[in-house]
């Protein structure tokens with residue numbers, strides 16, 4: 001049987017998972033794809049740490065460049081992360097015409113244009129199934145399964161750490177910090193957990209999904225990003241009382257000839273499937289104009305789920321190489337025309353507002369007037385009794401569809417008029433079960 005040589009850059013959590021998957025299912029894979037995948041070299045700075053898998057020590061090296069250049073290595077897997085060394089290594093492999101498989105969403109989001117152009121110039125490709133939603137084959141779904149469709153909307157729970165934290169906070173009523181520590185201990189969080197909880201990991205993944213859906217590179221500055229760091233238990237509870245669950249969501253929509261890409265904590269109706277996605281699981285809802293709504297879910301982080309996605313790319317690339325082709329390039333940017341991005345201020349959706357109001361006559365009237373003057377119509381309102389010592393009461397308002405800049409301006413005016421005792425909480429509401437508005 002034909003052999004294809006693999007070089008693995010990065011023997012960390014996912015790297016060790018790839019080795020384990022190949023050891024466990026190598027025969028099964030060979031039977032399925034008609035090619036044997038042979039691990040030829042593994043490069044890492046630390047050659048001694050126990051990774052829970054046994055490998056022949058002669059495969060290990062600290063010299064990543066030598067691994068890439070080794071003629072016995074046909075495919076390079078980049079799992080070292082970061083955007084500096086990883087970029088250098090990926091470019092080096094592509095210059096040699098070697099296909100690259102990567103899980104590195106930050107690298108693709110920041111340098112995708114350069115990387116895909118170099119791959120194309122060298123008649124090879126970059127595969128990245130593991131970069132979005134771990135073990136969920138969403139890249140392949142967009143590239144192949146849904147190729148017949150114009151993509152109207154994508155909603156994604158794309159960060160396992162955030163979903164794990166939100167689930168823990170809701171179910172076990174633990175603090176944000178406690179839940180984050182558990183996520184880190186389980187190996188879900190990025191080395192810098194700020195990437196997860198401040199929304200940037202989700203934004204990198206959203207950029208990749210949007211690039212596949214619309215054939216464009218999405219600059220990070222076009223994505224509105226908010227994290228879950230400041231989210232309070234009170235908002236999770238109020239949301240539940242109104243029939244919603246708070247999820248950290250990537251929202252990608254084609255609206256009136258523009259594309260909007262945003263990442264923020266979002267209220268999702270309890271009865272939509274996305275709401276029941278718990279823990280480290282990810283889920284992506286894709287609306288296509290031909291197929292309608294489709295949903296994909298599975299483990300979005302961790303050693304073996306991510307390895308499953310890496311090995312799926314390996315199988316595809318190995319088949320291509322075995323068929324004699326370096327030709328089957330894959331670039332997400334198959335331009336579908338010029339796209340303009342909708343500025344966040346123009347985005348329209350429903351809102352959850354939690355206002356801390358001075359407990360005095362007429363104040364709710366002021367709020368209703370200011371909101372009304374900005375074209376914001378109220379759908380529900382809830383006011384709790386003030387606590388005994390408090391001068392303020394919490395009022396939670398759910399609005400009908402409103403324009404973001406109007407909401408922000410209304411909040412600014414209420415603050416200016418000193419109606420509020422604390423910064424207002426403004427969360428967006430999305431209902432993926434309702435047909436798109438335009």
Ligand code: HSE
Pocket residue numbers: 131133134158159160161162188189190196201300301302
């Ligand atoms: N830190 C990421 C997550 C890992 O929690 O989803 C996969 O990108």
